[in-house]
Amino acid sequence: MDGSDPTYLMGTDAQGRDLLSTILYGARVSLIIGFGAVAMQATLGVCFGLLAGYLGGRVDAFLMRLADIQLSFSTLMVAIVVGALFKAIFGGGTFSDYAVPLLVLIIGLAEWPQYARTVRASVLAEKGKEYVDAARVMGLPSRRIMFRHILPNTLSPIFVISTVQVANAIISEAALSFLGLGMPETQPSLGSLIKSGFDYLQSGSWWITLIPGLVLVVLVLVINLLGDWLRDVLNPRLYKG
């Protein structure tokens, strides 16, 4: 642990790794998990939302109750249960090998209802429009109408919540890693770096926690600002030619 050697701009961590390069690697892991989890959420959420909105009736009721149930578990709780089960069944070694896909899966499963609800609401609004009737009159099958005709019309809210969800997923990952349920120290993410430095905070090595923490804040802020900007760009009413 060194805070003063000019070779290592941001010092080194408890294992003697250069903090700057560790943060860069860590940010990569965080981003992969963030985008991966959002891709997973979006796939599940968009499919369920389309089905619920377009088919309506019992399918709708079933999927939306499922979403309600899912939302009543917090992401952390799902992660703790799934992570603990995985560790218990396959052992800690396998867990660290599959930590990234597993976190993607956990965060993806925990947050899909956000998408499903947004998509369902947009589909309900689109379904009443005449172009959907026209597509049915053309004799197109429901699947095609859902994915080819309705989905593209619901994309702008999907894009906007995606950015928020990427930021959320990165925070979730950091929180899980901080709690020791996420990335192992051998594959550091921002969250596990913050955690690894936390033990040394009292002994004066503040940089191991503080710098990844700041990077996390900036990363999330940047993604949220991107989302804001995207919302303005995609909103035709705010467009000032």
Add this chain to the structure above:
Amino acid sequence: MSLLDVNHLDVRFALRGGDVRALRDVCFSLDRGERLGIVGESGAGKSVAAFSLLNLIAKPGYIAGGSIRFDDQELIGLSDRKLRKVRGHRMSMIFQDPMMTLNPVLTIGEQMLECLKAHRRISSREARSISLNKLQQVQIPSPEARLDQYPHELSGGMRQRVIIAIALLLDPDIIIADEPTTALDVTIQAEIMALLLELCEKHNVGLILITHDLGVVSQVTQRMLVMYAGRVIEQGPTREIINDPQHPYTQGLINALPQMATPGSRLNQIPGSMPSLSNLPSGCAFHPRCTFVERADGSQRQACHDQVPEFVTSGNCQAACHMVAEMIESERIPAEEQD
């Protein structure tokens, strides 16, 4: 045997307070290449009739009875897969508002391709050439460029032309046009109707024209139905009905045309408004608004109040009215005399 035979079609909407009957006992037929007008006030069931032909009534509506035979095939109760082969392919539909009917996020070419690919196995290049050909037929300026444009880049009249081109894409036998010109301005209306008429004649396509515009009906169609509160109340050759309407409601509609009023005076109108379908008057649904009833004597008036009128034939026309039946029996009073 006609191309399309609709018999005793009964469509209901299952609402909380019980079923509402949107169509009752609707019968009509259409021959190949024939043009039929369906006329009536808003809420008379015109659009429901059109949608039920393609079995596309949205819930909570359902077809409760009757038959729709199209080219010797019963459409009611047909599986969804088989129905899809009829929709778009054999029967296509043109909607009221060209601003809404095209998908805003797909180019014209993509939408035409979608329709073609849903029914035929063809390459994109072939589809493009068919689409181009149809766009040329609807006389759209620079058709090639239109294929790659989005609907918002076209004007209302051009969009309606595109929609007609899409309706013609698979050379259907019947086109159902649900108030195709209502959303357009008057000069474009005439152009679009003339185009539709020309294309239907050229390709021998049957047309079911749903409208409340008697002027359009009289120009375009050969036969017409007048609907009131979910029933057909008069039907026959368009010219005869327009010139000599039998049913008091049809007479009222024709009298209400601005052309029929003397300049400067108030326009004629039918007193009252269409009854709610969930609470129809007994007997003839039109009797509370009917000017004949007021002048009828007791027993006749009773019939209007109590009994649903049957169709009576006079010449080539049929009208469902007790008074008309009476008049035919007692050597009809000419329609002009009533006012």
